[in-house]
Amino acid sequence: MRQLLAVAAGTAVLAVSACSAPAPPRSAAPSPTPAGPAALPAPTGPHPVGTTALYLEDTSRPDPWDPDAGARRLKVTLWYPAGRRDGPRAPYMTPKESELLLKGSGIASAPYDTLSRTRTNAVENAEPAGRRLPLVVLSPGFTKPVSSLTSLAEDLAGRGYVVAGIDHTHENHATTFPGGRVAECIACDSDSDPGFGAGVVQGRAADVSFVLDRLPSEWDGSTMIDRSRVAMVGQSIGGAAAVAAMVKDARVRAGIDMDGTTYARIPKGGLSRPFMFMGSPAHVPGGRDGSWDRDWRLLTGWKRWLVLSDAEHQSFTDLPLLAGALGIKPVRGVMPAARAAELTRTYVAAFLDRHLRSRPQPLLEKPSPRHPEVGFCPAACGRS
Template sequence: MPSSTPLRAATAGTIRAGAALTLTAALVLPTASPAAGADRPHGAPPAVLPAPTGDHPVGTTVLHLVDGEREDVWVGGPRELMVTLWYPARSGAGRTAPYMTEAESAATIDALGLELPADTLHRIRTNARLDVPPASRRGPFPLVVLSPGAGLSRTQTSALAEDLASHGFVVAGVDHAHEAAPVEFPDGLVTDCAGCRSGEWALGAVNRAEDVSFLLDRLTGSDAVWRWSRVIDDERIGMAGHSWGGTATAETLLAEERVDAGINLDGPYYAPAVDAGLDKPLALIENDQGQAWDGVENMWPRLTGWRQWIRLEGSGHSNGTDRGVLMEQLGLADALTPEQWAAQFGDIPVERGLEAVRAYSVAFFDHHLRDGEQPLLDDPAEAYPELVVVDP
């Protein structure tokens, strides 16, 4: 196990350091009201993820992967990943999966100074059933890899992942070690985002692309680590990422021939991708804050395959994640200043913003991985007026 600084001792610095890329400074909240969520009935979940929109029930499982042939660029030692798989399930029966582990929930609440029970984020109700059999008779299913923003974790893309799984995709959410937080490993260690403090965003994006290559090696082929890996179609693979994860998506499309198409959820572009360009399908869903991320305008003319540049009208940086919806349900919306809230979520209703991102993502991957007819891609604003096509 690589050495790491416990999250409780280092998160505040991590969040401040990561703000340059992910605007995670808005996570540094004033103390929340002790009454937040107090009007919920006794025993009810403190918050609930939006329901998936597809026909499949959703299953989920967690994997711990160790790459003994690669040294961790941030802390040394072997490179390790925590991965959550979401997938079409055989039935909707079974135990509902927790949103976070109890340790991750406690570490997050402690680090942010929230006056909430330590297990609050553990008890958020998801729509996925833990370790249930997949719907193998209707597979194999395309695979979509999800990469979170700096200092955030794979759990905060759960609503997007569950929706994709309900529409017939296997989804792999990756916590890139020391680039995500909080992340609990099987031995109980909870790590923080050492990479955020480095400011080496381009290095991190390339590092994440290598993580994805390792992940694909372990999820497919004769030595796959998941017992139901046969339901993954290794000829149809996509990727989406938020912020730093969006940057990594472009790098992965460039470096990994097995990944066919990608979505960047409001992230910048760096070399080598911005220099080399891409001939694979790539979409950008950017915020509506009035200024494009670094590299976006330079990348656009270097995209020679299918491309689409979308501005989510009224949005901030994090509308494609679970955070805004859960903050409202937990009674934490007023804990951000109006400026912080606008930077993260704009003025679009947070459920509507997340709905639009989920619908676009399903349409994108259905079209590019399954050749599905998707009118939404031809005219996104017809379905969602907030999805404005940018013509640079």
């Protein structure tokens, strides 16, 4: 599948694969001079946020992209409520990861290490605080690292969730392992192969199950996790992987697909656990991507289908927030980055609070005058 370069909400849509069902590309000239380092918005919850990384090896299966690897190796980034607010903030990504991501995406309007200077809010390796907290697994879009969902992850941790973000090795431009070894995107050479999307989501579902198996024994802070309350949230093909993970693993009690064409087939008997689609106008009922129409009928439990007007494919990630640092001008008619981040955080948190904490969420029952951009489908948006 040919990769597209688009501009969304004032940022470059960094090398979105066609398997990700992007919104139609828009064009904008880059600013002549990039702005200073970007800073992610502060978490809205009451808790300080800590973060750490785990490196796991699944010797029971080979890496699906690298036959010479001998085992599937994963980097898992954890965000969680912490006991203190002070301390060094975690890096957004390394200079080399920034370089490979920008080069792979065709972005040349800023120095290649620009994204490594993005300011985050989480304290690196801070002591965890809290107990019996729900767990949220995050899965990013194709070619993107899980750091592209950092704003959402930090916000959920600040609200009292433990978040486990998975970098699916060789499916993004760069993942750094101990010793400085960088795993690059081998899958990028295969994304036009027949059945590519279905294969990716099945591999990601296996990654999720493995992480859920190993997290209790690999992370010292795992005692704070309530393993009976697990959800998964993904963007693009990571959202499609949420469907695949729920079909494969009953431990995933609820899921959200943010603007991802779905590939995993839901059994004819349906999927009865809570699920929410949240996307751009490319995903209106009866639109050009029919996968949500197909799967909507097979979701037999609590479900919602939300469409954000003026959103584009990357509006659910950090990438619009980084536009200024990359020297990319905003695009007229596209949802502003700060508003897209606010809506994403608000509706994801409402879904998780309802289904992992049993807290009533009127926001999810009908359109809100405070959030007029959010349409409830299939009856109240687009074509039905």
